[in-house]
Amino acid sequence: MSRWRRTKTVATFEFLTTVKRRGYLITTFGMPLFIAIYAAILGLPAYFMTKQASKPSIYGVVDPGGVLRLEAEATAGADQVPEELRRALETSGQQATVARMIGSARSRFRPYATESEARAALVAQAIKGYFVLPSDYLQKGGVDAYGPDAGRLSNDEGRGAFEDLLRQHLLAGRVDGTTAARMLAPVSGMHRFAVTPKGEVVDGGGASTVVRIVVPVAFMILFLLSVLMTSGFLLQGTATEKENKVVDVLLASANPDEVLAGKLVGLGAAGLLQVVLWLSLLTVGGIGILPMLLTMHVEVPWTAILLALPLFIASFLFFGSLMMGSGSLGSNMREAQQLAMVWSLTAALPLMMMGPLIQDPHGVVARVLTWVPITSAAVIMLRASMDAASLAWWEAAGAFVMLVVWSWLAIRIGARLFRIGLLSSGARPSLKEVLRQARLS
């Protein structure tokens, strides 16, 4: 039987055994359920507040000077936008402004002849508050606002809606539609651009910048999650094999390299499947990033996305081998976790250094860390995502080759430690004994 087939046999067994474990199933499907319940608990008060806010709010208006010329109850929304103004807004692509105005329709304004009538209505809770436009309003712009709670009248909804109402009525019939539309929304949208050190103009919009940061950060977080989850399964599986005494049977059929690689591939696939399932559930649930990205015109960092999988695999093999090899030296699960912890912290290093790396993704620090195996994958991802044009192809290719070589070495070292760890029983072998055994194996 070929080496590959033995590795595949171990990988298939580990994968199938893991995905059928109760603990795995609970984590895989329980985690999104937990997040959904948590989100629901947090979201319910907000939902009811929104629902409450969607009910029409009635405010009184006392306008002795006749600035607004209100004859009946009016809204600041679309039904009150003059037809000419509405058409101008829609023609010039200002649907968002129209929508905002329609949103203001939730606030209704009821004219009162005198302030005492308005006050009586407020006391009777027929209105939420009232505004008084003094006779010198046009000259001075001052408005008096009354309400049971000053804070409530000063909120965005009441004040914003009243200001909309004022604008509409002040402009109506005084300026042409297009000018009125521009005055209502002077800047309807802003497309940001960024100029690279080479003088190239690239998309510099807020969403694009976020995506450029989100891609490498997501890579690092998912990578760390996978490494931690897989190492947990690996250490648990190895401890079980030592405890159940199936180690000799295993090593009598496949060598430690094959067992280690098979376990890494099988358990890594199980970990990856878990992550993919979570992402899919988030996306299907409508709260993921994909729907958001599809509706926004963002520049997707394709180079980084294409590099993600090979870098992920190479780096995963590197860390996984070392974690499993050193973890297997532990005489029990607790010791194994302590030994493997060193590598977990190392794997988290790029995440801790994100700040300075984002500030200068092609600086000296980033360039040096590109060639360090423990940070290489994360730094390449960051550089390719932030500014792919400034990442030389030979840097990406060279670092990837270096990572593959290091992964191979890590598997060899991990396999030796794994053999020593599996065959030792009782107390943890001393460093001297480990080195002696490593030379022999």
Place this chain on the structure above:
Amino acid sequence: MPIVAFESLSKSYGQTPALRGVSFDVEPGEIFGLLGPNGAGKSTLMRILMDIIRPDEGRVLTFGHPRTRDDLDRLGYLPEERGLYTKLTVIDVMTYFGALKGLTRADARRRAVEWLEKIELPQVVSWRIDRLSKGMSQKVQIAATLMSEPEVCIMDEPTTGLDPVNVRLVQDLLIERRKAGRTTVLSTHQMGHAEALCDRVALIHRGRLMVYGRVDDVRRQHSRPEVRVRVQGDLPAIPETAGAVQTSGGAWRLTTQAKSEPADLLRSLVVAGVHVHSFEPMLAPMEDIFLNVVTEAEREPLA
């Protein structure tokens, strides 16, 4: 050509030597007994054969050439410290072990079912391992080892803890393997089993090979030169005898001369006109040989 050959194997654990220049061969199609007290080095030898640990010196040949990793597919191994994945089902574990020995998953599954029938445990096919009794678990492990039908199978104390009925069942499986031309290396403390089953044996003590050869030859070499005879009438003086003790009626225990064989003595008795009812060369039981060799070796200081 030997199917397995150990050449000058030495192995130490720290300062403690486990094997000291051990060399012997295993022939194709035989049941070979690997004997020795606890800590003699038997398990170390078997683990070296299976490439689980590496020797400090010496080498192992299998199928006529230095052992390679691919040869392991043709070797089965039932270790002394054995176990199964307790949370999995019997069929899943057996399928995995079969697949590790080169069977396809479908073939391994089919054979697992067949072997469970063979060891009279068809009902446990979908049981979880931790539901099995100790004896059942041991039989499942034996079946999992034998189901890939390895050309050479190394079994470390396969019958320990089994009841006499199941011991017989396992022995029958080994005899069946021999009939099919397959080789078994059997490590055991039960000398009666070694005597009954093995064609040849090697006795290891303190990492050294002490006894090695065909069971009959070993017994003969380590036996006192005695025969038990039952005759009619008196026993005349026979030149091939060095001594004669009457045990009862016509029963005698005769000690042969150093250079005489039991067959020579029988011939002389017949020539002398003695009516011989029974004639039985007294071969030492393996257990006595084991005890003698070990006791004598214990008296010697460690080199």
